[in-house]
Amino acid sequence: MGDIVGHVNAAIGWLGPLLDAPPQPDLRPTPRDDLLHFVHGLKIGPDGADRAPIHDLVAEQCRRASRHGWESNRDKFLGLAERLTARLEGESASRLLDLRPTVPVVVRLGDWLSTRVMELVVHGDDLAASVGIEARLPESAATVTIGVMLDIARAVHSDLAVLRALSRRERADGAVFPIF
Numbered sequence: 001m002g003d004i005v006g007h008v009n010a011a012i013g014w015l016g017p018l019l020d021a022p023p024q025p026d027l028r029p030t031p032r033d034d035l036l037h038f039v040h041g042l043k044i045g046p047d048g049a050d051r052a053p054i055h056d057l058v059a060e061q062c063r064r065a066s067r068h069g070w071e072s073n074r075d076k077f078l079g080l081a082e083r084l085t086a087r088l089e090g091e092s093a094s095r096l097l098d099l100r101p102t103v104p105v106v107v108r109l110g111d112w113l114s115t116r117v118m119e120l121v122v123h124g125d126d127l128a129a130s131v132g133i134e135a136r137l138p139e140s141a142a143t144v145t146i147g148v149m150l151d152i153a154r155a156v157h158s159d160l161a162v163l164r165a166l167s168r169r170e171r172a173d174g175a176v177f178p179i180f
Contacts (some may be wrong), residue, residue, distance in 0.1 A: 005073040006065025011119040018097045027096045036155040120121040121145040
């Protein structure tokens with residue numbers, strides 16, 4: 001459980017430094033479908049054989065964070081949420097963030113935030129399930145998360161494959177859902 005909280009803190013924690021970096025006028029955003037393919041490519045299969053190098057980096061950050069204990073990580077999350085909420089006021093969703101070299105993309109702030117909402121929702125549910133409670137999910141967060149997941153499925157598998165997965169079991173490709 002501590003690793004998950006550490007992961008969530010890592011997932012949102014680097015947004016502050018990204019926003020503090022001076023804008024670079026010559027950046028070109030990574031096409032959204034390429035971003036969605038990249039996010040989808042971060043999934044880890046059941047056998048763990050398809051781990052990307054970034055998984056090891058994130059896993060080590062999570063282990064280090066979990067050593068500080070639940071309360072410390074909770075307090076860190078609350079502090080990050082407060083600072084980022086204030087920091088995001090007045091920012092444009094079209095602002096470009098350069099995630100390189102850590103992540104090989106240049107992304108619009110709005111697109112990056114939608115993936116961070118997805119992280120929070122998915123891992124919030126993981127945490128709730130791990131302690132045996134039902135996650136409480138704001139409708140707006142569910143809408144963003146489901147939208148990102150559908151966009152990933154559409155980019156990776158095609159609109160027709162998603163349509164069939166949602167409507168026709170006999171023609172559905174079993175690889176469309178779950179996306180992670």
